[in-house]
Amino acid sequence: MIRFVVGPDRTLVPDLLATLPGRGIWLSAAGDVIETARAQGGLGRAFARAARGPVTVPPHLPAVLQAALVRRIGELLGLARRAGQAVAGFDKAREWLRSGRGRLIVQASDGSAAERARFLAGAGESVVVLDPLPAAALGHVFGRDHVVHVAIAPGRLGERLAVEAARLGGLRRDGGGKTGANEQTQMDGANG
Numbered sequence: 001m002i003r004f005v006v007g008p009d010r011t012l013v014p015d016l017l018a019t020l021p022g023r024g025i026w027l028s029a030a031g032d033v034i035e036t037a038r039a040q041g042g043l044g045r046a047f048a049r050a051a052r053g054p055v056t057v058p059p060h061l062p063a064v065l066q067a068a069l070v071r072r073i074g075e076l077l078g079l080a081r082r083a084g085q086a087v088a089g090f091d092k093a094r095e096w097l098r099s100g101r102g103r104l105i106v107q108a109s110d111g112s113a114a115e116r117a118r119f120l121a122g123a124g125e126s127v128v129v130l131d132p133l134p135a136a137a138l139g140h141v142f143g144r145d146h147v148v149h150v151a152i153a154p155g156r157l158g159e160r161l162a163v164e165a166a167r168l169g170g171l172r173r174d175g176g177g178k179t180g181a182n183e184q185t186q187m188d189g190a191n192g
Helices: 033-037 044-051 063-084 090-097 115-120 135-141 156-172
Strands: 001-004 011-015 025-027 085-088 103-109 128-130 151-152 185-187
Touching: 001 044, 011 063, 025 044, 033 156, 063 085, 063 135, 063 156, 085 090, 085 103, 090 115, 090 151, 103 115, 103 156, 151 156
Parallel strands: 103 128
Antiparallel strands: 001 011, 001 025, 025 185, 085 151, 103 151
């Protein structure tokens, strides 16, 4: 789910951290939910009904959300790296994986499928594998040209990274994660 709030100018604002003041409007983090409502012209009406007034929906909302989540994932990876909770590179990440220190693996979305499979050979079922970013974006976080394999230590940063990657994956999927009409939007109890 992604939280939105209505700004002072009645424009819809994504609130990825769920910390902005005001009454929150929650929408399923599924690309098909946003696109279907948008195609039917219902997204603005759904938000207006939930916000109890007219709302301006940004024209490129899915792209804005995806860019914000990619930026957020990069920030979390950077925090994990600086905290000593992440290592990059085949050998270092594989060592963390084998020793049990890395329970979350981030692999480049554009990395070789064969190399990604070779890296994960022998990994247990309890290892979570994500592929939210391309190799160049992962490399930027680690100060390299490109990175394909990253191991993340267990902890809150890893958990948050998994949540954000799942939200990004949901937005990128066209047919997955469908929810019923009553589950697509909901409001939190905060008044504002």
